[in-house]
Amino acid sequence: EPEVTQTPSHQVTQMGQEVILRCVPISNHLYFYWYRQILGQKVEFLVSFYNNEISEKSEIFDDQFSVERPDGSNFTLKIRSTKLEDSAMYFCASSYSGGQFFGPGTRLTVL
Amino acid sequence: DQQVKQNSPSLSVQEGRISILNCDYTNSMFDYFLWYKKYPAEGPTFLISISSIKDKNEDGRFTVFLNKSAKHLSLHIVPSQPGDSAVYFCAARSIYNQGGKLIFGQGTELSVKP
Numbered sequence: 732e733p734e735v736t737q738t739p740s741h742q743v744t745q746m747g748q749e750v751i752l753r754c755v756p757i758s759n760h761l762y763f764y765w766y767r768q769i770l771g772q773k774v775e776f777l778v779s780f781y782n783n784e785i786s787e788k789s790e791i792f793d794d795q796f797s798v799e800r801p802d803g804s805n806f807t808l809k810i811r812s813t814k815l816e817d818s819a820m821y822f823c824a825s826s827y828s829g830g831q832f833f834g835p836g837t838r839l840t841v842l
Numbered sequence: 843d844q845q846v847k848q849n850s851p852s853l854s855v856q857e858g859r860i861s862i863l864n865c866d867y868t869n870s871m872f873d874y875f876l877w878y879k880k881y882p883a884e885g886p887t888f889l890i891s892i893s894s895i896k897d898k899n900e901d902g903r904f905t906v907f908l909n910k911s912a913k914h915l916s917l918h919i920v921p922s923q924p925g926d927s928a929v930y931f932c933a934a935r936s937i938y939n940q941g942g943k944l945i946f947g948q949g950t951e952l953s954v955k956p
Contacts, residue, residue: 735885762942773948774886774931779941787941822885830876831944833885 733757735834743840752808754823764824813841848947861919865932872934880929922954
């Protein structure tokens with residue numbers, strides 16, 4: 732069964748450093764998303780991506796964040812200068828239409 | 843942002859009985875609703891969805907009911923199995939969110955006892 736994959740599973744970084752979280756969405760899907768979940772809180776939407784451009788972004792998704800689909804398979808989230816409050820589980824999701832399918836997540840720890 | 847609420851943080855059910863998980867929403871522009879199941883250290887797993895033009899959708903042991911006038915949806919699992927023990931999230935999408943943004947509830951932790 733096709734699935735969304737994410738790497739790495741855990742990323743530890745120092746405050747102020749750049750991180751890139753990687754995702755491989757399901758191959759025939761057209762819509763791509765990033766969400767995050769801070770420990771003990773709700774899953775929060777960050778950004779959606781369709782037709783090689785951002786279609787919607789949340790207030791969280793400020794200038795420190797960017798997304799890219801550099802080739803036909805990968806979808807990346809970059810955080811330019813990480814802050815302590817960026818520590819969270821980051822989930823990538825994709826959809827064709829209807830239900831969104833999530834990857835296993837990347838746990839980002841900012842020290 | 844409390845547009846989607848799951849007021850019960852936990853639910854305990856006996857194996858073989860029905861589990862009913864509830865979700866309320868406030869935004870009348872939501873047109874599509876989904877239920878996800880999540881195990882610790884894993885991503886949410888899509889279970890079942892329902893469009894606002896329907897009031898019921900069934901898939902095997904899982905049935906979702908939508909009551910638009912009450913802005914309420916529920917997920918029924920019958921019969922419940924120990925493997926169903928997980929956190930269940932409801933999520934909703936608005937017709938105005940062209941990007942397909944989902945808004946999640948806080949989750950309900952279901953425990954199915956053998």
